[in-house]
Structures are given as C-alpha cells and as structure tokens.
C-alpha cells in the first residue's frame with residue numbers, strides 16, 4: 001500500500017533516505033568504497049580507457065550526473081548515450097571500454113539491446129539495476145544492485161536517487177584506483193555521501209515552499225529549466241519529471257546555450273526554473289537569469305538558503321541547506337521532484353499513472 005501517503009510517488013520520495021542507506025552501506029568498508037562483491041576491483045578499474053554510459057529517461061539523467069562526477073574526480077572520459085541512439089549508431093566501443101547500463105527495471109528493451117551489443121563488441125559491461133534477477137542484471141559482466149525496493153509510480157524518484165548514489169561510489173573508487181585522489185580525500189567523499197540521507201530528511205520536513213512554487217506553475221503552458229554543469233544534469237531530470245506527470249511542456253537547457261536560440265521563447269510570465277548550486281558557475285548562471293528576467297520570465301531559483309539573491313532577478317527561491325558542491329545533486333533533486341509532484345496533484349492528474357506511459361518500456 002501507500003503507507004499513508006496520497007500517492008506512491010510521494011511515498012517513494014520519502015523513502016529516499018533509506019534507499020540511499022540500503023544501497024551504499026553494504027558497499028562501504030573502513031570508510032572506503034568496496035565493490036568487490038559486484039566484480040569491481042581497483043585492478044579491473046585501471047584497465048578502462050573510456051567509459052560509455054547507456055540508459056533511457058531518468059536512468060540516462062543519472063548517468064549524466066555520473067559523467068560529471070567521474071570525469072572530475074577520476075579524469076577518465078565518459079560518454080553518455082540514450083540506448084535507442086547508441087544501438088543503431090554502430091557505436092565505437094570495444095576492448096578497453098567499460099559500458100555501464102543503468103536501469104531501474106532491468107527490462108527496458110533498448111537498454112537490454114545496448115548491453116548485448118556492447119558485449120558482442122568486446123566491451124566489459126556493468127549493470128546498475130534495481131529489479132533483482134531482471135534480464136539486464138543477469139546478462140551484464142558486473143552488477144551493482146541499487147536497493148531502492150520496488151518502485152511503483154511511473155515517475156522515477158527513489159530509483160534515480162540510488163542510481164546517482166552508486167555513480168558517486170563508483171567514481172570515488174575509480175578515482176582512488178587510478179590515483180587521482182588519495183585515501184584521505186576518498187574517505188572525506190564517502191563520509192559526505194553517508195550524510196546525504198539526513199540532509200534529504202530535513203528537506204522532506206519542509207515541503208510547503210515546493211507546494212507554493214507548484215501552485216505558481218499550474219497555469220503555465222510551457223516552462224524552462226536552466227543550469228550549468230551538475231545543475232544542468234539536474235535540470236534535465238527536473239524537466240522530465242514535471243512534463244511526465246503535470247503535462248506542462250518543459251525543456252531543460254544549459255544556461256549558456258540560451259542565447260543560441262531558445263531565449264526567443266521567453267515571453268511575459270513564462271516560468272524559468274534555474275538551478276544554481278555549483279559555486280564556480282554561480283555568477284555565470286545568475287547572469288543568464290538576468291537575461292531571461294529582462295525578457296519577462298518569472299524566475300524560480302533553486303540555490304542555497306544562504307545565497308543572497310537579487311530581488312530584481314528572482315521571483316521565488318527554494319533554499320537548500322549548505323552541502324558540498326559535488327554531492328549537491330542528491331540534495332537539490334528533491335525539491336525538483338516535489339515541485340513536479342505537487343504540480344501534478346494540483347492539476348488533478350493521475351500522478352502515479354500518467355497518460356500514455358508505462359512503468360517499464362519492454363518494447364522499442
């Protein structure tokens with residue numbers, strides 16, 4: 001059942017802190033990541049020259065967060081592909097490459113086909129899967145189960161959360177294995193990852209602001225999500241979540257790309273949800289916010305509570321607690337999930353079973 005929640009989606013959003021604990025704790029030993037049980041050792045990791053992530057939808061967005069984190073920490077190049085594109089592109093993967101397939105259900109037709117193709121080309125494959133015993137879990141060379149428990153709502157929330165938690169752990173272990181970070185730094189990062197459940201619990205105790213933001217979106221025909229770096233990766237997920245269940249058209253854009261076409265869409269009162277949690281990119285994103293504001297946008301900014309914002313540039317703010325930039329996506333995705341959830345509720349939609357969609361896409 002829904003355990004007292006109005007919808008499975010809300011229940012699953014609340015299950016995220018425990019889902020993270022269940023997923024990461026068994027893979028941490030003496031404060032360091034240990035993925036040996038999954039077939040992943042430092043020796044194995046040092047073999048890979050390139051990592052290719054393949055997935056669909058939300059799982060692909062988790063892979064995109066992983067790309068930023070792996071490249072930053074381990075300096076190993078990562079490409080991310082949509083499974084339905086990868087499989088028909090005569091992809092350039094083979095020996096020496098690691099192909100990571102991310103899938104909640106483990107049965108997504110395109111992702112499964114991509115896995116089989118990668119194997120046939122001689123690449124090593126790693127599956128990050130939630131459903132035990134599923135096809136993708138069975139066929140991959142290496143396997144990390146996410147322990148989110150069953151996800152019922154079509155809109156994925158807790159599965160995404162643990163997919164990115166695993167991407168972090170994997171990135172930490174890889175970075176240590178290739179010698180790009182030392183043990184002290186690795187322990188510091190693991191400790192931060194272990195702190196995320198508590199921080200998320202804190203956000204879940206104050207949902208009013210997300211409800212308020214949602215109530216300001218329900219009349220919109222279309223909106224934009226913008227961000228840079230990890231905030232851009234997160235914007236993609238925020239946008240998909242919203243359009244999937246609220247039926248409001250939305251797009252996510254790398255904030256710096258707006259002036260190459262998209263900014264012409266901005267009209268009076270169009271909502272723009274900007275995510276700015278990455279300190280090094282903050283000023284850049286703020287200047288993009290000012291550009292859309294000057295063209296009439298209604299700006300909703302997701303940033304740290306402690307960030308001072310110019311009231312002339314921002315209409316509404318969601319304030320996040322202080323946390324490390326690198327791990328901020330795990331925290332910042334929560335308000336984006338809640339905004340999508342409440343917008344759907346306020347519009348009277350079937351939140352858990354949005355029209356035209358299936359939980360598991362087993363046909364291509």
Ligand code: M6R
Pocket residue numbers: 056057058059102103104105106107108111154155156157240241244359360361
């Ligand atoms: O089971 P999978 O993780 O392979 O599913 C992939 C996508 O179909 C899925 O993430 C979809 O995008 C969600 N409904 C998004 O909330």
